Amino acid sequence: MGKQVNNLVNTLPVKTYLKYCTAILFFVLSFGTQAQELEYSNGKKYILGDISVSGNTSFSEQTIITYSGLRKGKEMTIPGEDISNAIKKLWNSKLFNDIEVYITKIEGDVAYLQIRLSDLPQLNELKINGVKKGKKESIIKEAKLNKGVKVTENLITTTKNFLTRKYKKDGFINTKVHINTIEVKDSIETARVNMVLNIDKGEKVKIKNIVFNGNEVLNDKKLRKAMKNTKKINRLRILKRSKFIDSAYQADLGHLIDKYKENGYRDARIISDSVIINNDKTISLKIDVNEGELYTFGDITFIGNTVYTNEQLSRLLRIRKGDTYNGIELQKRIADNSKPDAFDITNQYQNNGYLFSSINPVEVSADNNVIDIEIRISEGKPAYFNSVSVVGNDKTNDHVVYREIRTRPGQLYSKANVVRTVRELGQLGFFDAQEISPNFINPNPNEGTIDMEYAVKETGSSQIELQGGYGGGGFIGTLGLSFNNFSIKDIFKKDAYKPIPMGDGQKLALRLQASRFYQTYSFSFSEPWLGGKRPVQFSTSLSHTKQFLYNPSTRNADKSRSFNITGITFGLAKRLSVPDDYFTLSQAVSFQRYDLNNYNTGLFTFGDGYSNNLSYTIGLSRNNTSVDPIYPTAGSSFGVTAKLSIPYSLFNGVDYDQLSEDYDDALVRRANATSTADREYIEANKQITEIDQERYKWLEFYKINFKGDWYTQLAKDLVLRPSVEFGFLGAYNNARGVIPFERFFVGGDGLGNYSLDGRESIQLRGYPNQSLSNQDGGTIYNKFSLELRYPVTLKASAKIYALGFLEGGASYDNFRDYNPFNIKRSAGLGIRIFMPAFGLLGIDFGHGFDPLPGETVKHGWETHFIIGQQF
Structure with a gap:
């Protein structure tokens, strides 16, 4: 019997084990009163008679006897293993509590038993105090506290331990958890309890100091910097917290060792670390290190390589004999897992078909702190794609997806093509870029084949x-689809x-879009693969705008005086193969007709007449930004465009030099007139209008634009985006002058609303819209921007990211005034929300550090709302 009990020590919780021992004790005592003459150490065989059940239980007698494994008529030794096994089975069912077995009587060699027990109570109601409402469901799920669960001492203990560990990992090292149970008394026979779970997380503990002992090679400052997410209190630090998070701390201890390895100290180790609780409710960390000795690289040899020579692999490795030993960098040069397109040896093999290759660096000697390395390569067979499939595109037709795929059946495997395919599918905008997954199916190293499956998740x-x-x-109303x-x-x-x-x-x-003063209608269509064979995008757009003049006396629109613009554009954009296939050459032909009907404002020099704008636009762009077009994390995007009209002045026979002289003469006569009713004034004004009508009947200009964006991932999710913009509007014929259309207006949110004269609205936050250019707009502008972005969520339902920005820019009337450093500056914060059904929404709070033109005091804060535009 003692042996049987000892075997249970390792299988039962302590409290349950004590109850089990108590049950055995009851059994022995009971047995002793019925049969004192038995020798307990040897036991005696009996035939089991009837078995009865008593106690508070909802289970039938037959069910409990079946659980126990005992049966009437069975021969068994008392005391013996049969009784102990029966009790153990009932405990292991996790249904019962206070299990006791008694001998009720003995008749000859027949023994009668009674099992006395009670049901474990079920959880009826759970109340959680000390956490937010939204966190309670996750606690119930993680701790398995669903209604109806059996409430045992083990459940209570494990729940306390789980929650204490959970919050300590999040920095609440003073967490206290208390659990109370209250028995429910009602007419229902099932034992039930209500549980109250009180969680006192306390405050997150901040780190007052981090102290290192034993470090001589690397000073405290360098070691603290190596700890990426464990920082001591510094009120000047914004991006990193000083709160203690145990999981981050444990990871940072590994980063300390990595820092030593990067500096050649491969044997560095942490001897001990401790957390010291200070009197001011902060903690200090004490870390003892053993730096070891400095190592250098010795001979580096390659074994097993047949595809590439030693010299080729050495150029990829970029490590020489005598260099300070850096195990971290060595591994990155062989296989950099942080970058799918890294310039390393593994990718060199995988981009040329050797999917099944393996490359392992092995230290073969460390004599005199010089480490000789063998890089052992198993190249394997070149792999070919056996089949390529896409799953998850329920709405998007297969041909739209497959034409973007860079991997084809029968093609030699290339990791670069797999990575590029993921990027192209993400750039389509039809799938959640964060959920695109390339899956390898049925890899067969012996045959050298693999099936490729791209799993996508469609978004609106x-x-x-x-x-x-x-x-x-x-009132202004807008409807857009x-x-x-x-x-x-x-x-x-x-x-x-x-x-x-x-x-x-x-x-x-x-x-x-419509209001009392204007109406705008537009239609556009684009086909990204014209003809379905090549990535040649065809696009067309048609628009019409009608603007009515404001009547100051009636404060209403005067519909007898209007300015109408009708335009149409046709464009082609072709993806190039050289210098690489990230380049796109775009071309477009557009025509706009400007009609003025008694529309006299300061915007144009004539109020009646028309202008025609027939232009050709050519652009070269390159975009290799990473997978998600809403939140790129790497790569760049730049474009340069030239918009050109026909040089009419070369062949239309008009003497623009004489026309310019007549124009200047008419301006002088109009200025010398005694009043606007004077005949001289009327005739001069009429001549000015006629000259302007002649000059602008067909617009003549050229326009150059450049914009470049670069994306750099500073940390896991933190992205820096520098940006540069430049624009210039010029004239072929100086005597004809620069047209009053197509100009640049700097300042504000960059949303042009309705632009009557083809103007470009240039965003510069922190200032009112179009406030940094004169009334007629500038012919030159430049802008510089630096934006820091951090995502809140990148889920398909809503992508949200916060940003901070620094900007500077200005517009100029001519090159004589152009100074790229004489700019208006601003800074601020903002947020962007992209929802598939509504596009990009956002708000910016910008602070202008410079005064507006004509003012002497800095502008200050300005709020901008962003709709359907990404910066």
């Missing part, structure tokens, strides 16, 4: 803009409207 690709507001003297995965071939198929024809990757947008 259509957007609606519906808004109203008060501005410009009246943008379908970014449209299928025009299905437009007449009734079954395709779910709710619109989708799946071919085309883009269609409709927009209507």
Whole structure:
């Protein structure tokens, strides 16, 4: 019997084990009163008679006897293993409490037993105090405290320990957890309890100091810097917290060792570390290190390489004999797991078909602190794609996805092509860029084949803009629809409207904006693969705007005086293969017709007449930003465009030098007139209008724009985006002058609303819209921007990121005034929210450090709302 009990020590919780011993004791005592003459050490065989059950339980007698494994008529030794096994089985069922077994009587060689027990109580209600409402569900799930669970001492103990450890890992090292249970007494026979869970997390503990002992090579400052997420209190630090997080601390202890390894001390280790609780409710960390000795690289040899020579691999490794030993850098040069497109030996093999290759550095000697390395390479067979498939594209048609895939069946495996495919699928905007997963299926090293599957998760690709507001003297209403995965071939198929024809990757947008003073209508369509064979994008757009003049006497729109613009554009953009296939060459032809009907303002020098703008635009751009187009983390995007009109002055026979002289003469006569009713004034004004009408009948200009963005991931999610912009509007014929259209207006949110004269609104936050250019706009501008971004969430339902920015820019009237360093500066904070149904929304709070033109005091704070535009 003692042996049986000892075997249970390792299988039962302590408190349960004590109860088990108590049950055995009851059994022995009971047995002793019935049969004192038995020898307990040897036991005696009996035939088991009836078994009865007593106690507070909802289970039937037969069920409990079955659980115990005892049965009537069985021959068994008392005391013996049968009784102890029966008690153990009942304990292990986790259904019962206070299990006791008695001998009720003995008749000859027949023994009668009674099992006395009670049911474990079930959890009825759970109340959690000390945490936010939104956290309670996760506690219930993680601690398995669902209603109906059996409440045992073990459950209470493990729940306390789990929650204490959980919050200590989050920095609440003074967490205290108290659990109370209250028995529920009612007419229901099942034993039940209510549980009250009190959690006192206390305050997160801050780190007052980090002390190192034993370090001579690396000073305290360098070691503290190596601890990326464990920092002591510094009120000047913004991005890193000084609160103690145990999991981050443990990881940073590893970073300390890595820091030593990077400096050649491969044997460095942490002897001990301790947490000291200070009287001011802070803690100090004490870390004892053993630095070891400095090591250098010795001979580095390659074994097993046949595809690449030793010299080629050495150039990739970029480590020479005599260099300070750096095990971390050695591993990165062989396989940098932090960068899928890293310049390392593993990628060199994998980008050329050797998927099944393995490369392992082995230290073969460390004599005199000089480490000789053998890099052992198993190249394996070149791998070929056996099949390539896509799953998850329920709405997007297969051909739209497959034409972006860079891996084909029968093609030699290339990791670079897999990475590029993931990027191209993310750039489409139809799938959640964070969820695209390339999966290797059925890799067969012996045959050298692999099946490739790209798993995608579709997101909403259509957007609606519906808004109203008060501005410009009246109500402004806007309705916009943008379908970014449209299928025009299905437009007449009734079954395709779910709710619109989708799946071919085309883009269609409709927009209507109206108020008392203007109406704007626009339509655009683009096909990214014209003809379906090559990535040649065709686009077209049509727009019409009608603007009415404001009547100051009636404070209403004078609809007899209007300015109308009608425009149409056709464009082609082709993806290039040289210098690389991130380049795109775009071309477009556009025509705008400007009609003025008694529309006299300071914006134009004539109030009646028309102007025609026929232009050709050519642009070269390169975009290799990382997977997510909403939140790029790496790469760059730049573009340069030239917009050119026909040089009409070369062949239209107009003497613009004489025309300019006549214009200047008319200005002088008009200025010398005694009044606006004077005949001289009227005639001079008429001549000025006629000359302007002649000069601007067909607009003549050239316009150059450049913009470049670069993205650098400073930490895991923190992204820095520098940006540079430049624009210049010029004239072929100086006598004809620079046109009053197509100019640059700097300042504000960069949203042009309706632009009557083809102007470009240049964002510069911290100042009112278009406030940093003169009334006619500038012919030159430059802008510099530095933006720091951090994501709140990048889920498909809503991508949210916060940002901080520094900006500077200005516009100029001519090159004589141009000074790229004489700019208006600003800084601020903002947030962006991208929802598939509504596009990009955001708000910025910018502070202008310089005065507006004509003012002497800095502008100060300005709020900007962003709709449907990404910066």
